[in-house]
Structures are given as C-alpha cells and as structure tokens.
Amino acid sequence: MTLLDPLDGDPDGALAAVPVARRAPARGLLRFCYGPMDCGKSTLALQINHNHARQGRRGLLLVRHDRSGEPRISSRIGIARQAVEVDADTDLRRLVVGRWAAGDHLDYLIVDEAQFLSPAQVEQLAELADEVRVDVYCFGIATDFRSRLFPGARRLFELADELQPVQVEVLCWCGAPGRFNARVADGEVLREGDTVVVADTVAEVVEKETSSPGPPEAATVRYQVLCRRHFRLGDLGPTAARHGQLRLT
Numbered sequence: 001m002t003l004l005d006p007l008d009g010d011p012d013g014a015l016a017a018v019p020v021a022r023r024a025p026a027r028g029l030l031r032f033c034y035g036p037m038d039c040g041k042s043t044l045a046l047q048i049n050h051n052h053a054r055q056g057r058r059g060l061l062l063v064r065h066d067r068s069g070e071p072r073i074s075s076r077i078g079i080a081r082q083a084v085e086v087d088a089d090t091d092l093r094r095l096v097v098g099r100w101a102a103g104d105h106l107d108y109l110i111v112d113e114a115q116f117l118s119p120a121q122v123e124q125l126a127e128l129a130d131e132v133r134v135d136v137y138c139f140g141i142a143t144d145f146r147s148r149l150f151p152g153a154r155r156l157f158e159l160a161d162e163l164q165p166v167q168v169e170v171l172c173w174c175g176a177p178g179r180f181n182a183r184v185a186d187g188e189v190l191r192e193g194d195t196v197v198v199a200d201t202v203a204e205v206v207e208k209e210t211s212s213p214g215p216p217e218a219a220t221v222r223y224q225v226l227c228r229r230h231f232r233l234g235d236l237g238p239t240a241a242r243h244g245q246l247r248l249t
C-alpha cells in the first residue's frame with residue numbers, strides 16, 4: 001500500500017468498489033477572495049502565503065499590475081513580498097510546469113490583482129487545480145468603476161470552488177459597507193470610459209494616488225469606495241473634496 005492509497009482511510013473496504021480516482025482528493029482548490037479597493041486583499045494574500053509557507057508548503061506569488069508598479073505584492077499597511085509579474089501573454093500552466101521542471105514542486109499559487117487576468121488565464125488556473133493539484137488562491141476586485149464585473153473576475157465567479165468576500169470592511173462615507181469603486185474626476189462620478197484599457201488605468205491611477213504626486217492629469221482622477229445607493233446617486237458625500245479612502249472597522 002502506498003502512502004497515497006485512499007484505502008488507508010477505509011479499513012472496512014466500504015469504498016473498495018469506487019475507483020481510486022473517484023475517491024482520492026485528486027485536485028486542488030480554486031478560491032477567489034474579492035472585495036472593493038482598500039479592503040485588505042493584498043494583506044490577506046500575504047497572510048495566507050505566510051501560513052502555508054510555515055507548514056512547509058511551497059508556493060509562488062503572482063501579480064498582475066500591483067500598485068507598486070513592481071513585481072511584488074504590496075499591501076497598504078506596508079508589507080510586501082517579491083512576486084512574479086503576469087502579463088497578458090503569460091501561460092500560467094507553462095509557468096508552473098517550468099517551475100516543476102526546475103525541481104520546484106509548487107503546492108499553491110497566490111494571485112493578487114486577479115481581476116486583471118484574462119478569462120483564458122483563469123481557465124489555466126482551474127486546469128492547474130484539477131490536473132496538477134495546485135491550490136490556487138486568487139485575490140481581486142469584482143467590479144470596475146461602472147459596477148460591471150471585470151472579465152477575469154467574472155470567470156473566477158464562474159469557475160472557483162470557493163468564493164469569499166474579504167472580511168475587512170471598507171465603508172462608504174455614510175457608514176454603509178462600501179462595495180463599488182467609483183472613478184472620480186473633478187468631483188463627479190464617471191460612468192463612461194475606455195473599458196479596453198480600464199485595467200491599466202486602474203493600476204496607474206491607484207499607484208499615483210498612493211504615492212507622491214504624479215503628473216497633473218493623473219491627479220485629477222481618483223477612486224472612491226461607495227455603497228450601492230451612493231454609487232447609484234453619484235453622491236461623494238460632504239467630504240468629497242478630501243481623498244479619504246482607507247477606513248478599517
């Protein structure tokens with residue numbers, strides 16, 4: 001009997017008629033943790049990585065357009081880890097198989113800013129979970145500034161084994177849970193924009209908003225998390241002139 005023989009856990013042989021492939025936990029998990037901007041997703045991603053690494057599991061951190069502009073996962077509360085930057089052409093299966101070929105047998109992947117993945121890349125993650133038994137933990141924003149699902153987030157909602165709203169609440173100025181990332185320019189909520197480049201725009205603006213002042217044109221566009229009602233109404237609240245963003249409960 002090998003170490004992996006599922007009959008080890010079936011002393012009565014009650015499952016003997018079930019093909020081994022049906023009984024063994026022969027696939028990994030695909031989980032999508034989602035929430036609005038500033039809700040602590042990157043912090044949670046790094047915490048999960050820490051927990052798994054402590055148990056001796058081998059992981060790889062991936063990111064698409066991190067706010068730092070560098071290939072790493074960085075959180076707004078100041079922690080950061082090196083990560084592999086995924087671009088539009090990256091085949092995530094090849095990436096993982098390449099690591100295995102180099103002797104690095106990955107147990108899990110952490111993917112931050114996963115809303116920017118293409119649907120095809122999300123499908124590659126599902127394939128890795130199913131066929132290579134890699135656990136995949138994705139973190140990202142569900143909807144864009146128009147309140148529409150990002151294509152990558154949509155595919156994750158469709159394929160993930162587990163969907164988990166991130167628990168750290170971001171509040172609208174009114175105190176209600178913030179769920180929508182409003183794109184704001186000159187005190188107005190923007191409803192239209194170039195959806196094709198929305199991913200890049202988000203990353204660029206977030207980066208400039210959280211670091212020292214960028215070019216003047218970037219400084220006029222920002223994001224504000226609103227509840228559904230105030231997103232609908234385009235009401236930025238009495239403190240709209242301020243750039244207050246991060247409110248942890």
Ligand SMILES: [Zn+2]
Pocket residue numbers: 172173174175176226227228229230
């Ligand atoms: Zn509100």
